[in-house]
Amino acid sequence: MTDDRTHDIVVWGATGIAGRFAAEYLTERYAPEDLSLAVGGRSPERLGEVVDDLTDRSDAWDDVPVVVGDATDPESLRAIARDTRVVCTTVGPYTTYGTPLVEACIEAGTDYCDLTGEVTWVREIIDRYHEAAVDAGVRIVHGCGFDSVPADLGTLLAQSFAAETFDTPCQTVRIYLEDGSGSVSGGTLASFGELFDAAATDPLARQTLRDPYSLAPPGERSGVDPGEQRRPRRDSLTSGWTAPSPMAAVNERVVRRSNALLGYPWGREFRCTEVVSTGTGLTGAATAGLVAGGLGAFTAAMSVGPLRSALRRYAFPDPGEGPTREEAEDGHFLIRVLGRGTAADGPFTVEVEFGADRDPGYGATARMLGESAACLATGDVDSPLDGGVLTPASGIGLPLADRLREVGFTASVGEAPDGRR
Ligand SMILES: NC(=O)c1ccc[n+]([C@@H]2O[C@H](COP(=O)([O-])OP(=O)(O)OC[C@H]3O[C@@H](n4cnc5c(N)ncnc54)[C@H](OP(=O)(O)O)[C@@H]3O)[C@@H](O)[C@H]2O)c1
Incomplete structure (x- = not known):
């Protein structure tokens, strides 16, 4: 699946509540040969516990790679974004932590999806980054959970x-x-x-x-x-x-x-x-x-x-x-x-x-976010738009509904x- 990137999807925030459920869902639904997945966060110890748990629960995954960085360290985010096709992030509040990651993804040509319902932050991202994301052909898809x-x-x-x-x-x-x-x-x-x-x-x-x-x-x-x-x-x-x-x-x-x-x-x-x-x-x-x-x-x-x-x-x-x-x-x-x-x-x-x-906000959201990331990673999208600050309907479209029906x-x-x- 990967071209020059090590991972198809990094679940960024996998030590948190929503991120952990998303990582669990993806490792239950997909084998490593279908999607190469990594989990990311700021604490290697906590990520180690997450990986132990994921590999215990899944026969298909003997190991899950870990990427470590910090939302307040842009260079660490750039390194993560360069190494994956899609960043699927649950590191919130997005108003506090989200902007440098969006910037890193656009710079690295990496698609992005999140769970934000912080409408004031989304407005800021649209105004600052939509044109750059269009030019870079990068899909920044907000609101891939129960919102919206x-x-x-x-x-x-x-x-x-x-x-x-x-x-x-x-x-x-x-x-x-x-x-x-x-x-x-x-x-x-x-x-x-x-x-x-x-x-x-x-x-x-x-x-x-x-x-x-x-x-x-x-x-x-x-x-x-x-x-x-x-x-x-x-x-x-x-x-x-x-x-x-x-x-x-x-x-x-x-x-x-x-x-x-x-x-x-x-x-x-x-x-x-x-x-x-x-x-x-x-x-x-x-x-x-x-x-x-x-x-x-x-x-x-x-x-x-x-x-x-x-x-x-x-x-x-x-x-x-x-x-x-x-x-x-x-x-x-x-x-x-x-x-x-x-x-x-x-x-x-x-x-x-x-x-x-x-x-809706957790078990179902893990599936909505996980499948949004899977659509982006595999190119399973039906959208006339190659890039921009997008919505689930405009950035991914009906293939997401098909995948959700399947689960x-x-x-x-x-x-x-x-x-x-
Ligand atoms: N749209 C929806 O339906 C929906 C549903 C659920 C959640 N959400 C949104 O998703 C976001 C996460 O919710 P949650 O309940 O999962 O929150 P949470 O349990 O507090 O998880 C936050 C995650 O962010 C990480 N984090 C915090 N500061 C960081 C930093 N400086 N660098 C790197 N990682 C950092 C935390 O890492 P540590 O473990 O190291 O602290 C943790 O993994 C929230 O914005 C929430 O509103 C939306």
Whole structure:
């Protein structure tokens, strides 16, 4: 598989919660002759423990090479990037640690994927590095986990089906977080804290969070879409109640960026909203109120500096703490995407179901990230773009959905049944 590079994929951050699950997944799914894999981090001792664990769990791997560096030492990152085809990184918060690695990958001509949902950092990377990544033919693909693969690929599936079946795209897409159970790690909460720190101190970060088109290319940061739903609302398509989604601020912007990077195949008037489905009737309405109230209270608390510090210190788990392997393999999620469009013979509705029977942020994310890296390493991508700061849909495309189906994900698409048209 390799040309002049020693490794196909380096899992950078393999001593952390998400990185370890990604490395476990890749060594379970692929043999060394399929993909040459290395694990990376800053502590050789901890990496040694990870390798012992990986080789104990897998018959195919007698050893897994280790690469050592530090996110604060750019020369070590350059050496790692030069020696691999893809860096798959879980070293976060990305706002704190991520930028030098992106720079090293572009310099070395190495593809890159990560798990970031730190939208203010992604905006910075777009503005600083998109053109350089295009020129270098390097794919920098952010958001290859639960943020934002289901929303972004779900939309791509709906739009591809609409184009094939009705010869026209969906003008609106609604993404419903329908069901789910999972956990959260200290690393994820630390990244969340970084987002609020950025919003408190940096006017550009605040503007990024206000502007629904802030991840679009420069000069194209405006449009008809008003952005996130802020209140409980009865949904016109499903007749159920919906609440604001905690991930909408990231996922909606990522989907709009996909449309822009692909050259607006879904139109310049395309609208996209992500919400939480809370059910029908009085119970659905009450639950929507509770979800909206809880999210509002959490956001308000995180926006006040001393409260944010207190939450981080006393309530959040520390970085490095998170779900056990058993917990990561437990849990589930289901996302429904409904796309509406108008064909020559009238309106249509496309429905996508995207889900898995694993913790969305860990067991399922390990597969989404691992398969994103595998797509990049093997050239299994369906994208008109050879390089740039990309999204899963624009940088990898439908082969990722095919691979995820093979490992047990639901990723179905078709015309919506009568009740949802
Ligand atoms: N999109 C999603 O669905 C999703 C899901 C899960 C996680 N995430 C994101 O993924 C990131 C990681 O989460 P996590 O829970 O795995 O965090 P974690 O357990 O704290 O892991 C962080 C990793 O970064 C490494 N690291 C820290 N400082 C470093 C440095 N200076 N040089 C090299 N490595 C360094 C740590 O190494 P040590 O072990 O040596 O400390 C560890 O391997 C977070 O940003 C989180 O938000 C996203």
